[in-house]
Amino acid sequence: MIRPSGLQAEESRRALGRLFAPIQAGLAEAERIFQEELKSRQPFVQALVDHCGDYQGKRLRPALVLLTGGACGRIDDAHPVLAAVVEMIHTATLVHDDVLDESLVRRHAATVNAEWGNEPAVMLGDYLFSHSYHLAASLDSTLACRWIGKATHEVCEGEMMQLHHRGNLDLDEATYTQIIAGKTAALTAVSCRLGAHHAGAEAAVVAEMEAYGYHVGMAFQIADDVLDIWGDERATGKSLGTDLEKQKLTLPIIRLLEIGEPAAVDEARRLLQGARADSRRRLQPLLEESGALDYAWSQARAHVERAVSALDIVPASPYKEVLAEMAEYVLRRSS
Amino acid sequence: MIRPSGLQAEESRRALGRLFAPIQAGLAEAERIFQEELKSRQPFVQALVDHCGDYQGKRLRPALVLLTGGACGRIDDAHPVLAAVVEMIHTATLVHDDVLDESLVRRHAATVNAEWGNEPAVMLGDYLFSHSYHLAASLDSTLACRWIGKATHEVCEGEMMQLHHRGNLDLDEATYTQIIAGKTAALTAVSCRLGAHHAGAEAAVVAEMEAYGYHVGMAFQIADDVLDIWGDERATGKSLGTDLEKQKLTLPIIRLLEIGEPAAVDEARRLLQGARADSRRRLQPLLEESGALDYAWSQARAHVERAVSALDIVPASPYKEVLAEMAEYVLRRSS
Numbered sequence: 001m002i003r004p005s006g007l008q009a010e011e012s013r014r015a016l017g018r019l020f021a022p023i024q025a026g027l028a029e030a031e032r033i034f035q036e037e038l039k040s041r042q043p044f045v046q047a048l049v050d051h052c053g054d055y056q057g058k059r060l061r062p063a064l065v066l067l068t069g070g071a072c073g074r075i076d077d078a079h080p081v082l083a084a085v086v087e088m089i090h091t092a093t094l095v096h097d098d099v100l101d102e103s104l105v106r107r108h109a110a111t112v113n114a115e116w117g118n119e120p121a122v123m124l125g126d127y128l129f130s131h132s133y134h135l136a137a138s139l140d141s142t143l144a145c146r147w148i149g150k151a152t153h154e155v156c157e158g159e160m161m162q163l164h165h166r167g168n169l170d171l172d173e174a175t176y177t178q179i180i181a182g183k184t185a186a187l188t189a190v191s192c193r194l195g196a197h198h199a200g201a202e203a204a205v206v207a208e209m210e211a212y213g214y215h216v217g218m219a220f221q222i223a224d225d226v227l228d229i230w231g232d233e234r235a236t237g238k239s240l241g242t243d244l245e246k247q248k249l250t251l252p253i254i255r256l257l258e259i260g261e262p263a264a265v266d267e268a269r270r271l272l273q274g275a276r277a278d279s280r281r282r283l284q285p286l287l288e289e290s291g292a293l294d295y296a297w298s299q300a301r302a303h304v305e306r307a308v309s310a311l312d313i314v315p316a317s318p319y320k321e322v323l324a325e326m327a328e329y330v331l332r333r334s335s
Numbered sequence: 336m337i338r339p340s341g342l343q344a345e346e347s348r349r350a351l352g353r354l355f356a357p358i359q360a361g362l363a364e365a366e367r368i369f370q371e372e373l374k375s376r377q378p379f380v381q382a383l384v385d386h387c388g389d390y391q392g393k394r395l396r397p398a399l400v401l402l403t404g405g406a407c408g409r410i411d412d413a414h415p416v417l418a419a420v421v422e423m424i425h426t427a428t429l430v431h432d433d434v435l436d437e438s439l440v441r442r443h444a445a446t447v448n449a450e451w452g453n454e455p456a457v458m459l460g461d462y463l464f465s466h467s468y469h470l471a472a473s474l475d476s477t478l479a480c481r482w483i484g485k486a487t488h489e490v491c492e493g494e495m496m497q498l499h500h501r502g503n504l505d506l507d508e509a510t511y512t513q514i515i516a517g518k519t520a521a522l523t524a525v526s527c528r529l530g531a532h533h534a535g536a537e538a539a540v541v542a543e544m545e546a547y548g549y550h551v552g553m554a555f556q557i558a559d560d561v562l563d564i565w566g567d568e569r570a571t572g573k574s575l576g577t578d579l580e581k582q583k584l585t586l587p588i589i590r591l592l593e594i595g596e597p598a599a600v601d602e603a604r605r606l607l608q609g610a611r612a613d614s615r616r617r618l619q620p621l622l623e624e625s626g627a628l629d630y631a632w633s634q635a636r637a638h639v640e641r642a643v644s645a646l647d648i649v650p651a652s653p654y655k656e657v658l659a660e661m662a663e664y665v666l667r668r669s670s
Contacts, residue, residue: 042496044495044496045492099454100457120495120498122460123435126427126487127491129461129465129487130485130490134485136484137480137481137484142473142474143472145468145469146469148465149466149467149469149470149471150469152465156459160377160379161379161380163454163455164379164455
């Protein structure tokens with residue numbers, strides 16, 4: 001059976017640190033811009049901003065902006081700005097997601113909603129969104145705002161579809177694909193699109209880089225959904241099993257309900273409707289025995305392969321190598 | 336005693352319809368753009384969008400964009416786009432405000448949170464925000480995105496400060512002023528700034544139009560706070576008394592606590608802490624007798640006067656006349 005190798009958080013962090021060596025300076029600059037843009041004279045607002053600054057974990061999206069820029073031949077002043085913009089949008093969605101999911105822990109710390117309540121968390125997310133557009137509008141053209149606006153409303157559409165289908169045990173794989181294409185892949189895709197475009201790449205190259213970002217995002221989300229069932233809370237540093245609690249159907253579950261033996265399907269439906277504390281543990285063998293876990297994993301793997309083959313359009317470079325490794329990393333990570 | 340003349344909703348609507356006659360075409364075009372931009376292929380998302388489309392009531396902010404454009408000599412194609420953008424931002428803040436305030440009714444209809452729950456309401460607000468920037472980025476320059484980004488984060492900062500000071504019976508007038516300058520006046524100010532700038536007005540004129548928008552916004556919010564205590568729920572079409580329930584101190588209350596007789600102050604503090612169902616009714620005589628209501632009203636009146644005097648910089652025109660009347664209308668409205 002293929003499943004996450006279970007890299008632990010520390011190993012995972014080190015692996016990324018090594019991978020991101022060629023873009024260290026760009027990431028540091030993006031971080032500086034992120035902090036600078038969000039500064040508030042209001043101590044209460046600053047405390048909220050500082051708290052969610054700690055949410056920044058893997059910095060995958062800023063890395064995608066910088067790496068695709070490098071792979072397309074140029075990392076210039078716009079890249080760290082765009083890297084900060086996409087990280088700000090991503091952080092805003094995390095803050096609002098935690099409100100939606102009633103999550104209490106993220107990156108080993110209390111979420112904003114757990115610490116201050118839902119209202120400041122909703123407003124903090126809005127504050128991050130508006131700052132990200134303000135920052136994106138500091139660039140020469142309206143293109144970044146336009147593309148990011150589009151990606152962000154795709155994210156929201158994906159989230160709203162997911163909410164709409166909560167508790168729908170008949171959710172099919174095509175709809176699931178649409179949901180995660182919006183809620184996750186839209187932002188990784190636009191990160192790569194922006195990185196390539198701002199390196200002066202021609203349209204065909206920009207499109208392939210966008211495809212790379214899309215497939216990495218899809219693989220990442222499927223892996224995330226698998227981790228929500230198999231992960232270790234200590235390693236991931238966040239609440240797990242929330243998909244089950246919230247009756248959000250993910251790929252392994254959808255597959256089990258589609259192809260499982262009748263008895264297994266009945267048992268799974270009962271567990272999903274009940275949302276019991278031990279649902280996770282009891283679903284695991286059903287998902288493994290039915291081949292549903294393998295299936296989800298093979299779909300994630302297929303996205304990784306399509307991501308890697310999209311890289312064919314750019315010449316060999318250390319950046320291209322890192323992009324290829326990042327796609328693989330998505331399946332190895334444990335957090 | 337000076338107080339709202341109590342125009343009823345229907346009169347109020349007619350009064351605005353008459354006022355806005357010179358910009359009818361622009362408002363209709365803004366409305367078309369608003370609907371077009373928000374279209375979704377997802378029926379669930381479209382249902383949410385359609386519902387909040389009904390929130391659009393007075394269209395004060397789009398009217399400000401168009402009227403300042405006209406008063407500065409030109410309403411061109413950018414104006415209805417910007418009018419739709421500011422209305423979208425405003426609608427997003429209403430949707431999120433209703434989540435924050437747990438409001439159940441707006442414009443005589445159930446709020447999104449009341450009808451579908453908080454989660455879709457949070458996402459719908461985000462969807463409106465991202466579309467507004469997407470739309471703003473369809474214009475020639477990044478300026479609109481930049482200014483609107485700044486105004487929106489001022490709105491959020493104002494809201495976060497207000498949340499932070501909830502239940503703080505020692506809130507002073509200066510802090511209250513900062514809060515409403517952010518949560519309300521930032522968006523009316525930027526509406527006028529954009530309208531004037533896109534009419535090709537020179538910097539000094541743009542600054543005065545922005546000042547007009549700022550003072551109209553301040554007057555509007557103070558009047559709104561007064562209506563929350565004195566208004567008629569049937570006329571306003573929304574839940575009232577929410578400021579008291581949520582222990583948000585507004586100008587009449589702040590003034591009462593500052594200058595009231597000790598017995599009145601004690602009684603007011605007790606009512607504010609208890610948040611009883613009849614708090615509104617019992618606070619009214621205290622606010623009237625202490626002169627706190629008159630004071631709040633005189634502050635609103637002063638903002639209206641400063642708004643009107645900011646109009647001196649533009650030549651006489653039907654648009655200028657409407658802007659002057661709108662400033663006055665802010666104090667006459669009952670909803």
